[in-house]
Amino acid sequence: MKVRDSPGTNLTPNHGHAAMMGVFGMLGVALMVFVLRETVHASLWARLEKYVRCGFWGLNIGLAMMILLSLFPSGILQVRDVLRNGYWHARSLDYLGGELPRLLEWLRLPGDLVFIFLGALPILIAIGVGYWSLWSQRPQAGVTRRPRPHNVPRLDNDGVSVRQKDTTRVRLTPHESDLSINKAAQYEPWLWIP
Numbered sequence: 060m061k062v063r064d065s066p067g068t069n070l071t072p073n074h075g076h077a078a079m080m081g082v083f084g085m086l087g088v089a090l091m092v093f094v095l096r097e098t099v100h101a102s103l104w105a106r107l108e109k110y111v112r113c114g115f116w117g118l119n120i121g122l123a124m125m126i127l128l129s130l131f132p133s134g135i136l137q138v139r140d141v142l143r144n145g146y147w148h149a150r151s152l153d154y155l156g157g158e159l160p161r162l163l164e165w166l167r168l169p170g171d172l173v174f175i176f177l178g179a180l181p182i183l184i185a186i187g188v189g190y191w192s193l194w195s196q197r198p199q200a201g202v203t204r205r206p207r208p209h210n211v212p213r214l215d216n217d218g219v220s221v222r223q224k225d226t227t228r229v230r231l232t233p234h235e236s237d238l239s240i241n242k243a244a245q246y247e248p249w250l251w252i253p
Contacts, residue, residue, distance in 0.1 A: 067146070067150065068134050068137040068138050068141065068149060069130055069133040069134035069137050070130075070131070070134030070135070070137070070138060071134075072130055072134075073126055073130035073131050073134045076122065076125060076126060076130060077122070077126055080118075080122055081122060084118075085118070085119075088114070088115075088118065088182060091182070091186060092111055092182075092185075095107065095111075095185060095186060095189045098189065098193060099189045099192055099193075100192070103188075103189070103192050106188075107185045107188060107189055110181040110182070110184050110185035110188075111181070111182065111185050113177060113181040114177075114178050114179070114180075114181035114182035114185065115178075116177070116178075117173055117174065117176070117177030117178030117179075117181060118174060118178035118179065118182070119178075120173055120177070120178075121170050121171065121172075121173035121174025121175070121177065121178050122170070122174060122178075123170070124169055124170030124173055124174075125167055125170035125171060125174065126170075128163075128166040128167065128169065128170055129163050129164065129166045129167035129170065130167065132163055133160060133163040133164065136159065136160065136163070137149045137154070137160070140154055
């Protein structure tokens with residue numbers, strides 16, 4: 060068999076699936092999981108790790124099933140038909156509509172289902188829960204939030220109090236409050252004004 064006998068057969072999508080998802084897709088999933096691990100709290104990661112593990116094995120097993128049950132065997136049979144009857148016959152409806160090629164085509168479905176439901180879906184759930192936790196207002200387990208003192212005025216970046224008087228902003232001066240703006244910056248560093 061020469062290289063010129065296999066292009067256009069089912070060995071081409073076999074190679075494409077194995078190379079693209081097997082290498083670059085898995086690198087993308089690894090990057091997503093790395094970022095997820097670094098951004099969520101350790102107590103949440105313990106919950107998400109089971110989804111990531113299931114997703115990892117689901118993606119790999121599903122891809123292997125697609126390749127081994129469908130794409131690779133159908134590609135080998137199609138190349139065999141190219142060598143026996145010519146390329147035109149292996150691409151015709153006489154060959155592709157045959158019983159064995161149709162069976163191998165349908166044998167891809169179990170691999171697709173494993174890939175989607177045990178691979179991609181758990182990864183999506185883990186990413187979604189991790190993303191949601193970043194925007195959630197509830198503190199995570201083990202994380203304590205330092206309470207804000209009641210006597211420190213809430214200020215915006217310009218040192219203007221967000222206390223409302225007839226819906227207008229009022230600038231606080233140090234003698235209006237028992238704490239100055241710099242004292243407030245000790246509790247909320249983003250308020251520091253030089």
